[in-house]
Amino acid sequence: DSGVTQTPKHLITATGQRVTLRCSPRSGDLSVYWYQQSLDQGLQFLIQYYNGEERAKGNILERFSAQQFPDLHSELNLSSLELGDSALYFCASSVDAAITGELFFGEGSRLTVL
Amino acid sequence: AQSVTQLDSQVPVFEEAPVELRCNYSSSVSVYLFWYVQYPNQGLQLLLKYLSGSTLVESINGFEAEFNKSQTSFHLRKPSVHISDTAEYFCAVSDWGSQGNLIFGKGTKLSVKP
Numbered sequence: 001d002s003g004v005t006q007t008p009k010h011l012i013t014a015t016g017q018r019v020t021l022r023c024s025p026r027s028g029d030l031s032v033y034w035y036q037q038s039l040d041q042g043l044q045f046l047i048q049y050y051n052g053e054e055r056a057k058g059n060i061l062e063r064f065s066a067q068q069f070p071d072l073h074s075e076l077n078l079s080s081l082e083l084g085d086s087a088l089y090f091c092a093s094s095v096d097a098a099i100t101g102e103l104f105f106g107e108g109s110r111l112t113v114l
Numbered sequence: 115a116q117s118v119t120q121l122d123s124q125v126p127v128f129e130e131a132p133v134e135l136r137c138n139y140s141s142s143v144s145v146y147l148f149w150y151v152q153y154p155n156q157g158l159q160l161l162l163k164y165l166s167g168s169t170l171v172e173s174i175n176g177f178e179a180e181f182n183k184s185q186t187s188f189h190l191r192k193p194s195v196h197i198s199d200t201a202e203y204f205c206a207v208s209d210w211g212s213q214g215n216l217i218f219g220k221g222t223k224l225s226v227k228p
Binding site: 043056090092105108 | 150165219
């Protein structure tokens, strides 16, 4: 158990809909990262937050947004969903923003868009 | 821009045989290098990392990787694999100036057969 909790584990929805994925980082970790894993693109970095502030942005679509709350949990919002958004979405956390450390990954939220 | 290439998408081997999973990276600056492992239905876990110092790094379960700057490689090896090593292995890179996110390769599925 990494200590990172993601909900829901599975989600099935229709095109055009909006979903929210939730992540609780390990106790004491200030950084939260979101990754998208799909068969064709592999593991893609979406966005990073550090202590409530956006720290780095990767290949995140404009239809997607995220935030980190004062209690350090994070949410990833996916809107106007398309079939191609079907993927496994991982949240990871680390103690700080310096990448000499280790990322701790949750078990992922599997999104299926029909 | 940085990138990571894992040349083999799948590697089948027999139990107790040696294995090498290849990883090459491209970066114009000095980097940190990582191998993560993903067991079925789980999140990624750090296997080993190279930050500085000795170019040969080891994990607690018998894997090792060698940083080769001239060949921009960080191949993962194990002299004798077990059934329990069956998993997907991801190579990742982060540069010294990174805000904290990792760039992952597309992964190599190691399948150990009895």
